[in-house]
Amino acid sequence: xxxxxxxxxxxxxxxxxxxxxxxxxxxxxxxxxxxxxxxxxxxxxxxxxxxxxxxxxxxxxxxxxxxxxxxxxxxxxxxxxxxxxxxxxxxxxxxxxxxxxxxxxxxxxxxxxxxxxxxxxxxxxxxxxxxxxxxxxxxxxxxxxxxxxxxxxxxxxxxxxxxxxxxxxxxxxxxxxxxxxxxxxxxxxxxxxxxxxxxxxxxxxxxxxxxxxxxxxxx
Amino acid sequence: xxxxxxxxxxxxxxxxxxxxxxxxxxxxxxxxxxxxxxxxxxxxxxxxxxxxxxxxxxxxxxxxxxxxxxxxxxxxxxxxxxxxxxxxxxxxxxxxxxxxxxxxxxxxxxxxxxxxxxxxxxxxxxxxxxxxxxxxxxxxxxxxxxxxxxxxxxxxxxxxxxxxxxxxxxxxxxxxxxxxxxxxxxxxxxxxxxxxxxxxxxxxxxxxxxxxxxxxxxxxxxxxxxxxxxxxxxxxxxxxxxxxxxxxxxxxxxxxxxxxxxxxxxxxxxxxxxxxxxxxxxxxxxxxxxxxxxxxxxxxxxxxxxxxxxxxxxxxxxxxxx
Ligand SMILES: Nc1ncnc2c1ncn2[C@@H]1O[C@H](COP(=O)(O)OP(=O)(O)O)[C@@H](O)[C@H]1O
Ligand SMILES: [Mg+2]
Numbered sequence: 001x002x003x004x005x006x007x008x009x010x011x012x013x014x015x016x017x018x019x020x021x022x023x024x025x026x027x028x029x030x031x032x033x034x035x036x037x038x039x040x041x042x043x044x045x046x047x048x049x050x051x052x053x054x055x056x057x058x059x060x061x062x063x064x065x066x067x068x069x070x071x072x073x074x075x076x077x078x079x080x081x082x083x084x085x086x087x088x089x090x091x092x093x094x095x096x097x098x099x100x101x102x103x104x105x106x107x108x109x110x111x112x113x114x115x116x117x118x119x120x121x122x123x124x125x126x127x128x129x130x131x132x133x134x135x136x137x138x139x140x141x142x143x144x145x146x147x148x149x150x151x152x153x154x155x156x157x158x159x160x161x162x163x164x165x166x167x168x169x170x171x172x173x174x175x176x177x178x179x180x181x182x183x184x185x186x187x188x189x190x191x192x193x194x195x196x197x198x199x200x201x202x203x204x205x206x207x208x209x210x211x212x213x214x215x216x217x218x219x
Numbered sequence: 220x221x222x223x224x225x226x227x228x229x230x231x232x233x234x235x236x237x238x239x240x241x242x243x244x245x246x247x248x249x250x251x252x253x254x255x256x257x258x259x260x261x262x263x264x265x266x267x268x269x270x271x272x273x274x275x276x277x278x279x280x281x282x283x284x285x286x287x288x289x290x291x292x293x294x295x296x297x298x299x300x301x302x303x304x305x306x307x308x309x310x311x312x313x314x315x316x317x318x319x320x321x322x323x324x325x326x327x328x329x330x331x332x333x334x335x336x337x338x339x340x341x342x343x344x345x346x347x348x349x350x351x352x353x354x355x356x357x358x359x360x361x362x363x364x365x366x367x368x369x370x371x372x373x374x375x376x377x378x379x380x381x382x383x384x385x386x387x388x389x390x391x392x393x394x395x396x397x398x399x400x401x402x403x404x405x406x407x408x409x410x411x412x413x414x415x416x417x418x419x420x421x422x423x424x425x426x427x428x429x430x431x432x433x434x435x436x437x438x439x440x441x442x443x444x445x446x447x448x449x450x451x452x453x454x455x456x457x458x459x460x461x462x463x464x465x466x467x468x469x470x471x472x473x474x475x476x477x478x479x480x481x482x483x484x485x486x487x488x489x490x491x492x493x494x495x496x497x498x499x500x501x502x503x504x505x506x507x508x509x510x511x512x513x514x515x516x517x518x519x520x521x522x523x524x525x526x527x528x529x530x531x532x533x534x535x536x537x538x539x540x541x
Contacts, residue, residue: 049442051541071538072446079444089439093250102248106445111245154444 001027001158001189002048007057009043017043019213021057025191027157030184032200033193035210041193042086044210045160048191049083050074062157079107082156082188086163088147090135096146097122097131103154118153125149125179140167148176152183159183159190165199173199247453249436254429254457262421263461263521267469270414271517275477277407278510284400287393295370297358300383307383311356314381318360323368325361332356355383418521419528422458426532429454437540447537455529462525466518474514 002025009018017040025031033041046052047059050066059066061077069077082103090099097118104114122128125145135143144167151159161180165173177199184190191208194200200207207218297314301307311329318327330338335354362368374386430437433454440450 051438051442053541071541074541075441075444075446078442083442089435089442091248091436091439094246094248098246102439103443105248106440106443106449108449150443 001025001029001062002191003058003060004047005058007047007054007059009040009047009052010055016055016213018047018054018210018215021210021213021215023208023215023217025158025189027189028184028187030181030190030205031192032203032205032207033191033210034195034197034200034207037195039195039210040213041195041210042162045083045162045191045193048158048160049081050078075106079103079154080157082151082154082159084144084147084151084159084161084164086166088135088143090143090146090150092135095132095134096127096138096142099135099146100149100153102150107154121149121153141169141172144168144172144176148179152188155188157187157189159188161190161192163194163196164192165194165196170198174202177203248440249429249433249453249457251457253433253436254454255425255461259421259425260461260465263418263465263525264468264472266414266418266421267465267517267521268472269469270411270521271469271473271514272476273407273410273414274514274517275473275510277404277411278513280400280404280407284397284404287397287400293362293364295360295362295389296387297360297377298355298385298387299358299381300355300385301353302383305382307356310381310383311358314358314377314384317377317380318358318373321368321373323363323366325363326359328359328361330357330359415520415524418524422525422528423532426454426458426529427536429457430533430536437537441540447534450537451530451533454533455526458525458529459522462522463518465525466521469521470514470517473517474511477510 002023004024005022007018007021008016010016021044033044035041043052047054048061050061053067062080064073064077090096091102094102097115100122101111101114101118104118119128119131122131125148127142127145127149130138130142130146133142135146138146144164148161148164151161159180164180165176168176173196180190180192181203209216209218297318299307299310299314315327315329318324332354335357338357339354370386370388374388377384377386437450440453
């Protein structure tokens, strides 16, 4: 599903943020991506959701070489990927409902087609009574759940989550993790970046550990 | 890839009916304020107003040229110069007789000597000189435009039979006026083209700045899998509205301007600028309603320019993103 081979990345003329990173994610697997702050977790995820191109190396997504995919094919690939951003990136002029519905709206689905699914999903993540609230009035945890809901609403094959428990208390963190595990059981391939060691210890999943740009794999 | 029931609802075990009443509204993906602000709307309206004035002027000029170049003028003048040894009065009567028997002539009106003197008074003053001066005598002739006489033949006959007579069809004046109007028309078209290009430049600039100030939205749209065309539609709908609005307000302001000028110039002497403006709405040179309808071209063209320019600019910008 995802394959990195000797991937290197640098920003501009800066030092290499990622060096010779190689790994493989099998369909339906769940992995953690760990490493200290600044180790390059977010950068690696950005490569995965096609917001960045690697400086060198080979990346394949859904069995397609990312380097040779034409621009016009990118939307179709991105629709198979759900992303929970570290900073959420909710659009602040839109309600929770509208933010979460966005991936369906860009698929040109009509409101009648998607509103039921979106409402159901919002109920599921516990935002059923916050549907008409703007992000500015949501708590950190609520924004986090809205961001997760937006990432999964399109039923992606690959879910990337960047520090999804970074802004919530341990109890909610555990609940969100169970949500990811639930989705993984439904067949979604999941990669969760986190530097929260305590959280990692609660779950038994293979880890990709980034340290100073190098990746080591612990099963 | 795992085979799984992708099309099934995300969550099982819920069969509540759609509850759309729970959701209040659907916001625009790109908020209005971030794309086309007040300043841009005002600039667009002013450009459309200017275009309207230029178009109105062009309509007037074209109508005037039409009238001036239409084969026959309504009025011609026969001039009888007093030649040595000829009796002017007799020659005038002769000319009058010829004119009256020519078919296609509605009226023949010979100006008396005192009429002629009156015409010359502003230049010569009230002197008693007039009797001594060889003042040419004028005969005003109205022509039936439906069945006009053969003016060339008439001219030849007058010159042959009446001493000192010439037929002045005002053609030379008309030719000069038409040439001048042609130059004005060229200027009018140039102004319209300049306004169009300026508008295009403004829209390109505004589109770029809208894309820049909304780049966080564009980025999110991209990352959730929006196609370029979807993003373009979100931005360009604002430019569609901008063109439509600016165009309509500009055109209405233009129409009001022409109507007001028309009312103000009602009392000015015929043949002047006033008459030309009157002709716009009173339809002296055609149907006024048609002229006002032509002004509706402005919102139409403004909308097209705004929409197409914005679309191209957006696609160009998106093409450079990942
Ligand atoms: N847009 C950028 N431009 C330049 N350097 C960047 C950019 N984003 C991240 N970096 C650098 O790359 C390194 C890794 O950052 P990041 O991927 O955000 O790490 P993590 O998510 O593990 O905290 C850091 O040293 C950071 O300063
Ligand atoms: Mg990070």
